[in-house]
Each structure stands twice: as structure tokens, then as C-alpha cells.
Amino acid sequence: MSSGRPCLRARLAGLASTLREQARWRALRCWEPLGPVQARVEGRAQVLFCGNDYLGLATHPALRDAAVAAIGRCGVGAGSAHLVTGHGPEHAALEEEVAEWLGRPRALLFGSGYLANLGILQALLGPGDLCVQDKLNHACLLDGARLSGALLRRYPHADVEAAARQLATRREACAVLATDGVFSMDGDIAPLAELAALCRREGALLVVDDAHGAGVLGEQGRGTAAMLGLPAEAVDLQLVTLGKAFGAYGAVVAGDATLVEALLQRARSYLFTTALPPAVAAAARAALRLIRGEEGARRRERLAALTARFRRGAEQLGLPLRPSPTPIQPLVLGADARAVAASAALARRGFAVAAIRPPTVPEGQARLRITLSAEHRADQVDALLEALHEVVREVAA
Ligand SMILES: *Cc1c(COP(=O)(O)O)cnc(C)c1O
16 A cells, blocks of 8 residues: 655665765774774774774773772763752762863853863753854854744854854854864864954854863863963853763763853753763763863873974875874865775774865865874884875875
8 A cells, every 4th residue: 555655764865875875974993992092893993093082081990990989879861950969979079070170150060071161052042042053163063053944144164254154144043153162073263362362253152062171182282272371261151071082971061150050951961861860970970070180181292293294294104194283184085985995994004094084174185183192102103194195195096
């Protein structure tokens, strides 16, 4: 019997074959950890140059011990949402400690960076409002703006003048300007001083997603704005994700009491989800202690030295690196198939480097996204450079 309704399964099968034809099919593989920067996949040990565990804290004994001790006290699951009974001492302490670290009055813990960005923009904005964003922002800022119903305007990457024009055209609307601090696929840094001045002039709120800056940049790892020398209040809401340099999971948003309280009251991705497992919050607290202390400073120094070594080597070999002062080092190869072939050739040599394709990056800018960790050894970086040199020639031929 046919209802005349189009077949959803057939449509999905069609989309799947299109993705395969375009070399955009994504395959899930199982990575068995072998150490901070090594894992076995499909029977082969690989050195990882594609993670976001920039300081190597995900496997640090201090985080593990804090998590195990917290499980002993609190069990595994939080049991309910924060506003029911899920909010416990580990969550509360983590929020206070992050707020203090960043010099802001309040902070709020979300389940992940993705959930936080959905919640922030949905809670702050509604139909009739304006959300101005950098074109290269992370997908979840885009999704958050869509969820809010606000008018979304995206300015060309890092173009402050264009952002100013977009804000100026709608002065009757409440407005938020949202930007990544460090751009996740390019590794470059947002012009936060100029954007903060613009937001002050225009009466717009500035939201900075510092997923890749927090822990890595600035004094005590306070992030991109701190590295640029901005006062803490220059950024209205700063998002710190806990799954990258913190080596844990979750995200904390810091700001003033009015804004943070608005998130607590209104953000649906905060209200209608189970609180983070307390042990994960405990691990994040342990990570924050390391990040603020001497060990964090040592690891940041080491990471910066490895990044400089990689860039120097790449320059000597004539590899087409983009300017990036962070441990995210993109090597743009253009066609999707070239990036995929280069990634596969690196895997055969024992290096895991992700091929990033559209829609994650713009059309025609498929790339290898190389990321460094404080746990890499200098000889591993050198060996990667040698492999890249061969592979980039191979895929050009
Ligand atoms: C990874 C990332 C997120 C999402 O954070 P999760 O905690 O992994 O959900 C948000 N924004 C940016 C810029 C990111 O790179």
C-alpha cells in the first residue's frame, strides 16, 4: 500500500550516496588510548596530532584521582537537573573557582560547550533582536542564534568594519556580537580589543567562545582576552569549555550576575538536562588548579615551544601553513579528496591528522588540521614534518 508520501529512507540513502561521491562520508572509528598522544586504531598505533587536549591533562593523575575520589563521595550520575537536586558541592565549587580565576562575579556550568552556546544565545535573544557573528564561528554559535529566533548577520572573518555596519543598520534592536576567541579550524585569534570597543559604542553584548583559548593562552591560562591585555569586563560572557585544554568535559560561562542569572532562568539547554557527573566537575577543578599553577605555566611554555618548532620546520620545508600563533596549525590543501588522501597517507606513516572538509570549513578549503599538545616530544614533531613533506607532494602529483 502506498500513501503517496515521499519515502524518507530513500531520501537518506540518496544523501548518503551523494556524500560518498563527494568524499564527504564520515566514518566512525574506535580509538584505544595508549597514552596522552597515542592511540591504536584498526590495529595500528598512531601518534595523535588531531586532539584538543592541548596541555595533556586528560590523562593526568591529578584529574583521575580527583574523579575517583568524587565518585567515592557522590557516585557516578548527578541524578537530575541542576535546579532539581543535581547541583552539588563539586559543581558549586567549580563555578566559584572559574569565576574567581577569570575575575568575574558569576559563572554557570553547562553540560558541554555545544549546550552552553545553544543556551546562551537562546536565553539572551528573541525574535526582533540581532545576533552578529564572525563567519568562521563554531557551528554551535550559529545553531544558538537560529534557536533564539533573532536576526542573524554573519560578517566576513575578523572584519570589524563589517561587524560595525551590521550593528549600525539595526539600532532599534537589542544585539549580541558573538565570536570564537581562537578560531577552531584556523587557529587565528579574534580582534577582541576592537570588537569590545565596537560593542561598547553600539550598546551590544560581547560573547566570546574561548573553547581553544582557555587554559592555553594568557596569564594563568585565562584565555584570549587576557592574552590581548583586555580587562575582564570587556567581554560580557566568556565561555570556557572543559573538554579541550581542561582534559575533562562540560563548559562554564562567566559574566556578571544579571547575565549569568538570566542564563540560569532561561537557557533551555541548562534547565532541561541532567547536571554533569560530579566526578567530571571534580576533575575539571583539579585541571583548573594545574592550569593556574606552575605546572600549567610549564605546560603552556612547552606547547608554545613545540608550536614554534613546528612552524619553523614547516616554513623550511615550504609547507603552506596559515599564520596561527596557537597550537592549531591548519594546512590548507583545497580539494576535499586531497585532504582525505593526505590524512590517509599520514595514517599509513603512523600519524593521526584529521582531514577537515566542508561544511566544517568553506568550500575549496579542505585541510589538514594539525594540533599540538604539551605531551608531544620534539622528535615526534620532527617526524610529522618529514611525513607532511612527503605526503603533500604525493597528493599534489
Ligand atoms: C569544541 C568547541 C565547542 C563545543 O564544545 P564541547 O564542550 O565540545 O561541546 C564550542 N565552540 C568551539 C569554538 C569549539 O571548538
